[in-house]
Amino acid sequence: MPARRRATIRDVAAATNLSPAAVSYALRGMQTTAETQARVRRAAEELGYTGNAVARALASGRTGLVGVLSGSLEDLGEQRFVEALGRSLGRHDLHMLVADARGEPERERSLATRLGGQWVDGLVVSALDPSAGLWEELGERLPVVAVGDALGGRTVGQVLFDNRSGVTMMLEHFHALGHRRLAVLTPSRPTTPDRPAELVVAEVCARLGLDATIVNSPHSVDGATEVAAALLAARPRPTGVFCLSDSIACGVYVAAADRGLAIPRDVSVAGYDDHPVGRVIRPALTTVDWNLDEVATAAADLLAAAVAGRRRPRGRARVRVAPTLVERGSIGAPRAARRRRPAAAR
């Protein structure tokens, strides 16, 4: 058998004695009688015609593909977000082109231009280098939705606000329980100078009179374990560790166990994401739920609307999804606070 060439629209046209144009219309249910449509569909079926998505995309100027640019897919939370996003995008018949910046802003830039400039109808950026003018430029050309970037205050095409308040809530929670000396583990993005998360943390800590050490950590559990090990060995040891992702919190759990420290007796730990594993580890993890599903749905809907409407991203719709604090067992009162009445130590 002569390695059969894939059937094209012209083959279907020939088989039905119609013009390619008519076939094109018929397959999309336009400008043709129901009878013709049925005839075309039957012929297409017989020939195994499925249509060439690339050709369609070139002609129609729409790919039906959405770029998903993750800051670091190694992070459990991001993985889960991608899954949720895929589900939501699927409802709009959009497919995901997933790219992983692996924590490197320069890779993020290159992927963004590669994908954004070429393949996709829209872009979801889940963790970005806010210092780049890149986003504004991309936003000119196609709908860009940024999630989890409320911290930056920078506006790209369309933004899904969220977690400034999440960080604040958690820090206040630590404070209310008597903590005064914290470590904050934030996902490392080596070359970005003004990480928004750090700014918010610093600001809130200053307001509350919290002494916080901000430390970068890889997203991976193993990487975080290493960082946390050093942290927990320091003197004086922080009474609490706030991790900006549950992934990192897992690392802290391991490091604490290695060192024989009990959570929350010896050290309190908090995460960010509300990943399912937070309910499996012991003690269950106190964390911030940023309503990932809702965010994913909103992002998908926004993007789908923009894509369908060929709307210029000028629309700048903003959806704000409020995070919630999920209290479980991993934060307790610090030693000092348990012995004496917590003083306003400043």
Place this chain on the structure above:
Amino acid sequence: MPARRRATIRDVAAATNLSPAAVSYALRGMQTTAETQARVRRAAEELGYTGNAVARALASGRTGLVGVLSGSLEDLGEQRFVEALGRSLGRHDLHMLVADARGEPERERSLATRLGGQWVDGLVVSALDPSAGLWEELGERLPVVAVGDALGGRTVGQVLFDNRSGVTMMLEHFHALGHRRLAVLTPSRPTTPDRPAELVVAEVCARLGLDATIVNSPHSVDGATEVAAALLAARPRPTGVFCLSDSIACGVYVAAADRGLAIPRDVSVAGYDDHPVGRVIRPALTTVDWNLDEVATAAADLLAAAVAGRRRPRGRARVRVAPTLVERGSIGAPRAARRRRPAAAR
């Protein structure tokens, strides 16, 4: 400013007084002098020309996109696999089109035809419905790599063997420790009649004289918790639970805790994947490491070679990656075995 049209190759041609063909060659470093190439590159730079990937794909018949069809992206192991795969594919300049069958074979079929028939140069299928002739058909048209399917014995385009031996090792491990009554939790795929995993499990159990109940479970931690709760309430309770994914094992941990059962004293648990969380939960999870990174690399390499060479998938290269048993704390001897010498209780 008149919403500037994106620069095309003809614009660059005009700017350099060359033909589009020459520009095309120059940009790829072919058939042109170094001087011309430099001139073209400069002009392209100035015009902000990036090239249209869709047009290029149509003309060249190659998209540089690889479809990644996951059985269920809800599974933590699959998430991690996708991440690893992305990294490996990136080395070959391939991008990932990620699709999630969500455990439904029919969705798997439709996604496979949609992606495979249209967009991608190749396909990685991580969990498939082995009963479908679909794969053979797709394999005719493009390189298909199936991972984790040694169980089926069915050959699609190219197959990455693995986990038959993994399942066997673990069951033997249970057996050696004295377990005789197991529950096996396998990811649910509702409509597939002859799930290969079940067949292997049944076969090995028969050989070892193990009494195993095979139960379907969703991939999600929550879903698995529910299933496990019912399982652990049954009488007689199985002495061990072998989960065919770490995700599911997490669910069992939660269910056990809810019921006040200690692992491994009251019930032993094993997973499959060697996901990082297995080292965070307590007791640390005994599991099968199927060397996901190696598998991902092999899959990517195979696919890249096939894509680059335009090789007909006839090549049927097979790579076998051997899994390893990772013993940690979650399997112990069952009660009965601890009291008296384990009898062949049947």
Place this chain on the structure above:
DNA sequence: CCGATTCAGTGAACCGGTTCAGAGCAACGA
């Protein structure tokens, strides 16, 4: 009964690249 409208279907241009056959020219060997 006639002109206007509607509708199914056609032909050709187009999307933006790649690639093939061939042209023009310089360098080369005989």
Place this chain on the structure above:
DNA sequence: TCGTTGCTCTGAACCGGTTCACTGAATCGG
């Protein structure tokens, strides 16, 4: 000096759809 070779570049066809302007026939209102 001339034919050959090799290199750079051109024009046109092509990938496989979509869409626009248009035609001929059927339908409609008056």
